[in-house]
Ligand SMILES: Cc1ncc(COP(=O)(O)OP(=O)(O)O)c(N)n1
Ligand SMILES: Cc1nc(C(=O)O)sc1CCOP(=O)(O)O
């Protein structure tokens with residue numbers, strides 16, 4: 450039996466924790482969300498820690514796993530539920546050593562079956578493929594064909610995440626291909642009817 454696709458929300462590239470907390474609560478109240486990734490690039494550690502202090506309890510009280518981007522050391526120190534690392538970040542094995550066996554470690558695999566098999570065999574909790582669509586959130590290294598996702602979902606058991614420019618409108622082929630999670634930033638925060646409506650609309654697709 451296949452499990453339904455779930456939402457993996459990524460925070461906006463910059464945020465003010467106190468006001469953003471209210472937006473986040475409304476979004477997480479609106480429907481099922483599996484993970485929230487705190488992704489603040491090029492900011493000092495204390496800014497990430499301040500944001501995590503405010504946002505992690507909100508995620509966890511909604512049963513949403515709180516994942517920190519890039520920083521396994523800080524994920525362990527702050528008590529996050531996991532970390533996401535890319536190919537230019539801390540290598541998987543070191544990330545796992547830093548966070549321990551009980552936290553989630555996810556790995557960016559771009560559009561590469563080879564990187565995904567390596568990560569899966571090493572013990573990653575999920576592999577992430579992207580970017581599936583054009584995105585304004587970052588300049589992605591690769592674009593990924595839906596076929597890669599479909600192949601992974603058919604052949605492998607390690608969960609896969611689809612990322613990059615995903616919106617309520619363009620998500621259906623990714624869901625049909627077997628993505629376990631859709632990782633979405635702008636498609637949530639800039640949704641025409643607001644983030645809570647986006648969460649409802651994604652859940653209606655699943
Ligand atoms: C779920 C998920 N997938 C991919 C990424 C991208 O990670 P990375 O390649 O390290 O790039 P940055 O996000 O660090 O700019 C991600 N963050 N989350
Ligand atoms: C953080 C990130 N990584 C990507 C990759 O392809 O690895 S695409 C991306 C941006 C995700 O944000 P949005 O949903 O706004 O496009």
Ligand SMILES: [Mg+2]
Pocket residue numbers: 518519533534535538
């Ligand atoms: Mg990274």
